[in-house]
Amino acid sequence: MPENEIWTEKYRPKRLDDIKGQDEIVKRLKAFVENKNMPHLLFAGPAGVGKTTAALALARELYGDKWEQNVLQLNASDDRGIDVIREKVKEFARTKPIGDFPFKIVFLDEADAMTRDAQQALRRIMEEYSSITRFILACNYSSKIIEPIQSRTVIFRFKQLDKKDVFDLLRSIAEKENLNISDDALEAIYYISEGDMRKSINMLQAAALYSKDITPELIYEVASVAKPQELQEVLKLAYEGKFVEAREKLIDLMIKYGLAGEDIIKYLSKEVYSMNIPEKEKLDIIYYAGEVEYRLLEGSDPIIQLGALLAYIGLRGLQSRK
Numbered sequence: 001m002p003e004n005e006i007w008t009e010k011y012r013p014k015r016l017d018d019i020k021g022q023d024e025i026v027k028r029l030k031a032f033v034e035n036k037n038m039p040h041l042l043f044a045g046p047a048g049v050g051k052t053t054a055a056l057a058l059a060r061e062l063y064g065d066k067w068e069q070n071v072l073q074l075n076a077s078d079d080r081g082i083d084v085i086r087e088k089v090k091e092f093a094r095t096k097p098i099g100d101f102p103f104k105i106v107f108l109d110e111a112d113a114m115t116r117d118a119q120q121a122l123r124r125i126m127e128e129y130s131s132i133t134r135f136i137l138a139c140n141y142s143s144k145i146i147e148p149i150q151s152r153t154v155i156f157r158f159k160q161l162d163k164k165d166v167f168d169l170l171r172s173i174a175e176k177e178n179l180n181i182s183d184d185a186l187e188a189i190y191y192i193s194e195g196d197m198r199k200s201i202n203m204l205q206a207a208a209l210y211s212k213d214i215t216p217e218l219i220y221e222v223a224s225v226a227k228p229q230e231l232q233e234v235l236k237l238a239y240e241g242k243f244v245e246a247r248e249k250l251i252d253l254m255i256k257y258g259l260a261g262e263d264i265i266k267y268l269s270k271e272v273y274s275m276n277i278p279e280k281e282k283l284d285i286i287y288y289a290g291e292v293e294y295r296l297l298e299g300s301d302p303i304i305q306l307g308a309l310l311a312y313i314g315l316r317g318l319q320s321r322k
């Protein structure tokens with residue numbers, strides 16, 4: 001293995017059985033392999049949870065060493081306008097499978113990013129060549145796929161991966177790469193990646209460039225994310241009415257980690273849940289944070305908007321002490 005290989009590729013499961021946390025889906029895909037037949041499929045779900053991995057593993061198990069000749073994979077980074085769909089996909093879809101197989105597979109990643117016109121062209125090709133070609137479309141939101149495609153595919157909904165699945169995989173990678181990873185560091189990775197396995201593995205690889213000992217500090221540093229305690233500190237200061245200190249600390253964090261207002265608001269909101277204050281206060285603050293986020297996305301000044309949020313938290317604190 002080359003030294004600088006990307007770990008998400010190096011450790012991408014080759015077989016369906018090695019895919020973590022998607023047991024129901026794996027079971028159904030294995031039945032397709034056994035029957036040597038399958039309908040068109042639509043894989044929907046969040047980023048980095050195994051959609052592409054499942055499509056490729058399915059192809060490997062169906063075709064064995066002929067899998068690459070029988071699969072056309074077009075990523076979102078490839079041009080996938082109508083012309084490409086018409087030419088490239090059609091060209092591939094209309095020719096016979098290589099070897100003794102009844103159909104070929106076309107895999108399209110991030111199909112929900114394709115224009116409606118391109119999806120319409122795709123739909124016609126799906127219909128025309130369905131006797132010798134099956135399509136697997138992956139997307140984050142199935143609602144963004146045009147209805148005629150949805151109704152022609154069987155939808156598989158991929159779940160966000162839970163802690164255990166992410167921890168198991170990261171531990172086994174750490175062992176193979178001779179790293180020491182603490183449980184706190186695993187927690188930190190999960191906190192930031194929110195069950196996105198690609199993000200988790202990338203973070204581990206980035207941290208390993210600096211040290212064999214993977215600690216939460218190192219993870220927060222490479223991920224360029226403020227530690228939960230640092231954000232808690234800001235919230236606490238604000239709630240106690242120490243507005244100026246809270247604001248300064250927040251600006252320091254933004255500079256230290258190079259965070260944009262939208263990032264900060266996301267992480268701050270997450271931390272509000274663990275504040276030691278009444279439930280009603282938390283809900284009010286989270287509601288207000290939602291409004292601030294909206295204003296930020298509309299282009300408002302982040303320092304003023306985040307200041308407004310801190311002031312609001314301060315007011316809530318003041319009222320609760322009355």
Ligand SMILES: Nc1ncnc2c1ncn2[C@@H]1O[C@H](COP(=O)(O)OP(=O)(O)OP(=O)(O)O)[C@@H](O)[C@H]1O
Binds near residue numbers: 022051201
């Ligand atoms: N369920 C899983 N089990 C084991 N490894 C996984 C799983 N999901 C993701 N991975 C790892 O994360 C990497 C990215 O996964 P994959 O490409 O399958 O994500 P995806 O769901 O297709 O996401 P996207 O929508 O962003 O393309 C893989 O190379 C693999 O190493």
